[in-house]
Amino acid sequence: MINTSRIHGSLYDVFNQNFSIMATGDTRKIFSKVAIGPKTIDVAVHEDFQCIIHVKRSEFESIPAPFLSRFQKYSLSINDFYRIRLHKLPGIEQDIMKNVEEKVSSFIEHFGRNYFHGLNESTLYSCLLSLIKIHENEEHSLLSIHQHYTQLTVRLKSFIEQNPTNTEQCLVRFVLSKLVQLVSPESIILKLPVFEEKVKQWLCNLYFQHQEHFNFGNFIEQLVSKQFLNIDNDLRPSSEHQMVQNSLHTTTKVIIFTRTSSYVIGLNAKSKNELFTTNNNDDETSNYSRQI
Template sequence: MVLKVLHPYLDECKVAFVAVANKAFDAANANRMICIYRSLPSAEDQKVLAYGCLGLQLEQGQSTTDNSLDKIIYGLCHGYRQVLRSSDIPHIFHDRDFIYMLRELRFELMNLNETEEANIREITPLSLLRALEDNFNGVRVEEFDRLVDIFATVVGEKCYEFRSLIDEKQQCRRNIPTILRNSMKLASARRRLYGRYKLIIDESNDESAVRLLFQCGILNSDPNQTTVFRMSDFPDDIDNDLRHVEILSNIKLCMETGKTILMINTGRIHGALYDVFNQNFSIMANEESRKTFSKVAIGPKTVDVVVHEDFQCIVHIKRSEFKDIPAPFLSRFQKYSFSISDFYLIQLRELSSEEQKLMRDIEMKTRSFIDHFGKEYFYGFNNDTLYSCLLSLIKRNVQDELYLSNIHENYNQLTIQSKAFIEQDINNKKQCFLFYIISKLLQLASPESMIFKLPTFDESTSRLLCQNYFYQQEHFNIENFLDRLISTSTSVINDNELNMNENIEQKLSNINITKKLMIFTRTSSSIMSLNKQTKNDLFRKNDEYDGMEHVGDKVNIVNLVSHGYD
């Protein structure tokens, strides 16, 4: 369709024209030009490519002792072809991933001295594993293990020491946060040769990976260092060119100042950043300075933008959207998969053996409770729910070390109401954490399910669960619930604590503040019709509790349903 405007120029042969496409043109366009189809590279072509990416001539590899380097390069090429054919590994890798892996190995292979003369060293099993971690990731752990085994087996047929990766990869392999953190901190020389921007594949559907990036220190929450760009899917925003231009202008500013950007749900503007993602840069340098430029399409214009050496880009996508993303887009990035469960297991391994055992016992007992109660009775429960609760118990101190927190560090303005239930025995840390997680799970249960399941527990347990759910949590009155959310209450501090603690305000100030909540409720016309004008009907003054009137002053209602959005 777009090429139709070129027909007169192509017919008259007055304009030189070269087109590169992933698909064949239709007959109307194809018969106006010579079409050349690029076949898959042969084994020999791939070998020549590998030598070029490693900065070698064919003669150099064959001149080494026992032709060992030539054998390794042959194994790498053959291993890559096997990965592409393997049914056990998702077909998300392409020639660009292979090329960047070879570029990374070039740093291990070449020792550049001050005169820039290259001394050929060796490609080691560990350097191969590191290159695979950086360039062939984005798959699940078991799939990556299979990928490493393929390379280790094929290269190991010629160089036996590489077979050690099959058994030793578990001990040598880095976790995803470490890989990503190291890649983000690459020196500029290495980044220019083999560093790519990052693609985060979120295994969850609630953008949990974004929170994990900040939590583990990969991204800095300082707005002077990191900017998050997020686009909505509301109808008025989808085709809002003005909004797109605004976001692209801000991205341009981040590129010039060397910030790190995180792009979430920004697929509609990816085409404008084609050259940036592709790292198709123009360089202007003299004896005093060096500047890098890339093209960005802002509105109807394409402008050259300075790219600061410290600029980093992370694109976030959901695993559920992964299958719809075109292959050329995927190959532009280093790909990493993030999930709550994997991240929890990574942090668990950094705790002491005693704390690890404690957490495993808590997980086992919590799973027993979930199986008995029935996971179908917890709204929104999925495979990551339990791991998310367990992960919240692991904190990081000022020395950047992980530790198992104290129960008092985990209360917020809602869970503090369950303090009496959680701290049945304050000296029993395992029980406190177990009851804390159970209390959080009960927040997801409906009153009907509680009435149905409570008789299945023993009498003492049933009484505790009943008291926590019906008396210490709020499941029946949205006004009371919001009052708990936005107000600081001392109702959970008993008289003894008031007498013992003179500075009760300081104690309350240590409570974590929850700012985001999702409420599961029945369909109600009064709720569905709420807006700014009718909120006073909800937060009406109650004769028994006059303090309720202040809630309406602190609550604003944005009702998307009443505006026609689904």
């Protein structure tokens, strides 16, 4: 149960396991009282009923002690879920993920955590968690790098897979490509001198050539465009092209960090028209505002 605090009072007897049992021959039914407005009714409860209530850690202090006493309590973070899945990977893949985590953590500390907008203790582990797949037989494995691309990141394919046989390098570059989106252009320029020349080059290439940080219209075009795979010339081989296309995910929600300006705050009708429309008559690509 998530975001259900408003009905917790109605389920007082259920949470306290105050059940009534009616048995007839070999069958029995379990009932509990549920309050609906001013009325209380008996509701059937399944034999295997179990209840897990999810609450935010920030709300924990405000929850009444009697309510908490009804449950076993566990505190789980994104890091905890990542560790659980990590230990279920084959040994070789565990080593790869540990190296990826170490290298990306080192990059964050070297760059400076305060330069990443919105970065918290769960951000990195959320990225790492997305790299692990659970199969139907409950086995765990690393996702193929082809299974991570979206319409916004497929243009990074040539950068991420510079050495496709080196899984660790591909994953490090994939995670870093996500994290540097949280950094402002000024911060990138400011921090470049602290890195070696080789790192400077690929960081500049990633940030300024393969990602959109300056033109909101171009970003929206990438977000809503269906012509994802025309961006990267490396996708021309038909077999690889088809493989990536079949596994491509669609990003539908983004958070945009932008400067406060009169243009951003007060987009008038004219600027909206310039931003979200083009002279192209193709309905699928010419009117971004309608697609959004």
